[in-house]
Amino acid sequence: MTDDPLRVLAPGTIRFCPLCAGTLGRAPVPPDLREQAVCAACGFVFYLNPKVVAGTIPEQDGRILLTRRSINPGRGLWTFPGGFVDFGESVTDAAMRETFEETGLKVELTGLHNVYSYPGSPVIIVYRANVVGGTLTACPENDLLEWVTPAEIPWDTLAFPSTREALREWVAARGQMPGG
Numbered sequence: 001m002t003d004d005p006l007r008v009l010a011p012g013t014i015r016f017c018p019l020c021a022g023t024l025g026r027a028p029v030p031p032d033l034r035e036q037a038v039c040a041a042c043g044f045v046f047y048l049n050p051k052v053v054a055g056t057i058p059e060q061d062g063r064i065l066l067t068r069r070s071i072n073p074g075r076g077l078w079t080f081p082g083g084f085v086d087f088g089e090s091v092t093d094a095a096m097r098e099t100f101e102e103t104g105l106k107v108e109l110t111g112l113h114n115v116y117s118y119p120g121s122p123v124i125i126v127y128r129a130n131v132v133g134g135t136l137t138a139c140p141e142n143d144l145l146e147w148v149t150p151a152e153i154p155w156d157t158l159a160f161p162s163t164r165e166a167l168r169e170w171v172a173a174r175g176q177m178p179g180g
């Protein structure tokens, strides 16, 4: 297990075809003739695409809900609820499901906050949300949940670049200057 998705999925590290177990090689693929992983036996092209993460910034009485991660990446650091979109699942359903799994709270989405994309990173789609039910409960991925005011956001101990960007934008949208 590694924290670096690029290391896991770098070209050449996936060696066998998922369809026929033949050996994957590198070959140019039409129409752009970029090199892809191609099965020498059955011709299957193993495209590598970015993963998608869906998250929410739950809001209540001028505060937002942050979670402290108890696993890597970002162990001991703060972010908001989120996780990978399952295959076949909509991004909005994933955002609400991940929020419930990580916080015990049922939320409704109140709007798209923003989309964050970095080289070598999942695409991160963040919604604003209101709590509509549930009971605040930590989970195996988070050991602490806290409602914070904009002034209480722990800028020095945020987990990811997307966390910082999303929270800065959330604060800025409310007419208050971010602290860091």
Ligand SMILES: [Zn+2]
Residues within 6 Å of the ligand: 017, 018, 019, 020, 021, 022, 039, 040, 041, 042, 043, 044
């Ligand atoms: Zn094959």
